[in-house]
Amino acid sequence: MSAPRRFDAMSRFNVAALALGLAFLYLPIVILVIYSFNASQLVTVWGGWSLRWYVAFFNDEAMLAAAATSLRVAAVSATLAAVLGTLAALALTRGERFKGRTLFSGMLYAPLVMPEVITGLSLLLLFVALGMERGFWTVTIAHTTLTMCFVAVIVQSRLGGIDRSLEEAAMDLGCGPVRAFVAVTLPLIGPAIAAGWMLAFTLSLDDLVIASFTTGPGSATLPIRIYSEVRLGVKPMVNAICALMIGAVALTIITASLATKLSGRRGGNAAPM
Amino acid sequence: MEAVSDITSQAGTALPLLRIDGVGKRFGGFTAVDGVSLDIRPGEFFALLGPSGCGKTTLLRMLAGFETPDSGRILLNGEDVAGTPPHLRPVNMMFQNYALFPHLSVRDNIAFGLRRAGMRRAEINARVAELVALVRLEGLEKRRPEQLSGGQRQRVALARAVARRPRLLLLDEPLAALDKKLRDSTQRELKALQRTLGLTFIVVTHDQDEAMTLADRIGVMNAGQLVQVATPRQLYETPRSRWVAEFVGDINIIEGRITTREAGRLRLTTGGAGELAATLPPEFGDAAEVCVAVRPEKIRLSLRPPVDDPAGGAINRLEGTVRDVGYLGSASSYTVALDGGASLRVSLANAARLYADAYAVGQRVTAWFSPDDCIVLDR
Known part of the structure; x- marks a missing residue:
């Protein structure tokens, strides 16, 4: 069935449901973005279009420092998560069937469903028990544990679609096992790893709960900073920061989904039949 | 094996x-x-x-x-x-x-x-x-x-x-x-x-x-x-x-028992196809219970029994009725139910365009093949 016909077949009810659903999800965000351009001092009163709150944000040293911390934590933890998640995915799909494999994969995916409060609290207890000073690295480690399972899930599904004989063919043609992985498997799972990295990056950027458990003085991330500002009353500048964050997250998510699509298209033809 | x-x-x-x-x-x-x-x-x-x-x-x-x-x-x-x-x-x-x-x-x-x-x-x-x-x-x-x-x-x-x-x-x-x-x-x-x-x-x-x-x-x-x-x-x-005979190509297998063995020639009694003559294969052991294997294209059909080969003695002649005919273009495949009870698959090339060699279902025929075309194998 062709696409236009499917569209015709959509009943009025479906159109209404779709519109309502989208409005429910995105109306608050649209309002927030619009209000970030508000000229008024008050959050709830419209005072015409202006960029003053964006200017104010870029002049606020503390906010900028928090944003920089957030970006650094996100970049480092996403990179660690990409490496560890890829290794975990490789162990699960490529390794010999080791004892406790099901348990391992179950445990790997547990953070996906674990309440963040529990993850945060348990990590806090661990860091205290180890006597680690809380700050940049504790948040980064905490975010890595949160996000590596997402990377593992994405990379594992990609690896599952790659024919094992591709690596064997590379070995047959003169590559050692490591070389075969780098020359054949890595380019094929590259887009999936990139998508995983970007997802990990946005998850880390968004996280408030785990970060507030594991951070220390001087390493407040942007969500922590915003949250503490908001407790004293919402300033219109917060809208501007949120609009910027939404933009950043949307951009990475779109890039990530494009990367996944690209990798799927390449790999979909990996097996000729 | x-x-x-x-x-x-x-x-x-x-x-x-x-x-x-x-x-x-x-x-x-x-x-x-x-x-x-x-x-x-x-x-x-x-x-x-x-x-x-x-x-x-x-x-x-x-x-x-x-x-x-x-x-x-x-x-x-x-x-x-x-x-x-x-x-x-x-x-x-x-x-x-x-x-x-x-x-x-x-x-x-x-x-x-x-x-x-x-x-x-x-x-x-x-x-x-x-x-x-x-x-x-x-x-x-x-x-x-x-x-x-x-x-x-x-x-x-x-x-x-x-x-x-x-x-x-x-x-x-x-x-x-x-x-x-x-x-x-x-x-x-x-x-x-x-x-x-x-x-x-x-x-x-x-x-x-x-x-x-x-x-x-x-x-x-x-x-x-x-x-x-x-x-x-x-x-x-x-x-x-x-096993190899049955795996490679199509073949008729008839189980039987060797009765006489002389001058490179075996005589056998079979359950489903009566008496058969076969050429003794080189390096054949002394098993008595054997089976005779014949490829379908080595078997001929005719309406009347053929006379014996003047040079080399007996030809195996088996009477039966055509049970099934499969037309495959270049050849036709016939299933013949022998009077002895066994069933033979026979493949005949369709050498002429207008049914020169065609046999119909229900027709009485003689299936015949030479002792040289018999493969004698352990059961």
Whole structure:
């Protein structure tokens, strides 16, 4: 069935449901973005279009420092998560069937469903028990544990679609096992790893709960900073920061989904039949 | 089933390129390959034929280096390579699903092994151009595998596998993924390519027509053992065992008991086909309970019984009724219910356009064949 016909077949009810659903999800965000351009001092009163709150944000040293911390934590933890998640995915799909494999994969995916409060609290207890000073690295480690399972899930599904004989063919043609992985498997799972990295990056950027458990003085991330500002009353500048964050997250998510699509298209033809 | 050793029968001929000596492989409790010994001569086109799960692919993977044998030796030019990893063996393999690298162009797929061998760029370009011409892929060098047809992919895989000029090329079901028309022409191309390059090919297949058409010699495997190694003709006309006779081609098997045995001639009593005469095969043991195997195309049908051959004595004549006729174009296949109770399949070439040799269902016929066309086998 062709696409236009499917569209015709959509009943009025479906159109209404779709519109309502989208409005429910995105109306608050649209309002927030619009209000970030508000000229008024008050959050709830419209005072015409202006960029003053964006200017104010870029002049606020503390906010900028928090944003920089957030970006650094996100970049480092996403990179660690990409490496560890890829290794975990490789162990699960490529390794010999080791004892406790099901348990391992179950445990790997547990953070996906674990309440963040529990993850945060348990990590806090661990860091205290180890006597680690809380700050940049504790948040980064905490975010890595949160996000590596997402990377593992994405990379594992990609690896599952790659024919094992591709690596064997590379070995047959003169590559050692490591070389075969780098020359054949890595380019094929590259887009999936990139998508995983970007997802990990946005998850880390968004996280408030785990970060507030594991951070220390001087390493407040942007969500922590915003949250503490908001407790004293919402300033219109917060809208501007949120609009910027939404933009950043949307951009990475779109890039990530494009990367996944690209990798799927390449790999979909990996097996000729 | 008893395994054959091919080594003794080969002694004295050209030095083997590959000697497989008592190779075995187990996976857990399952014996995939059980003490296989085989010599492959340089320049030979050898086929490993067998039903699925007979161990032929495992044997091939041990030759490529993807599996390590549990026992035995694999000697390539006299050197034991059983423990050598795949990338250090002068052997290449063409995979069943081709295993083309999806992220590389046709050109880069073919050049992959040459780059790893550290050849210079100019040499690589020249070699790739030569290979592309050899497998007729001119103009498609920049395409990705996904943009090629099945037959084109097969040729890329072939070019990639022969690019490094391996001493030995292993092919795992090379034509299984092609449709029938394409398979026939590709078979001829493959054979021509093997002659042109002077390479030694070992092909694994479950398709006996393919093995017969391609190979100089065929090794038949069953349950991990090599049960017969022979030329296609020997395999078809003198199978070593009842299993091989039934596996290769179509055959009628009649069980019976030897009554007399004189001057190279056996007389048998059978349950379903009465008295039969058969030529005594060389090196036949003294079993009395045997079976007689006759290929369907060796049997003739006629309305009246034929007279005995004036030169050589008795002809086997069996009376019966045609039960079923299958028209196949070039030949027709008849099922004849013998008066003795057995049922015979007979294949007759449709040599004339207007039913010269056609027999109808329900017709009384005599099925006859010479004692020379009987294969006598242990039960």
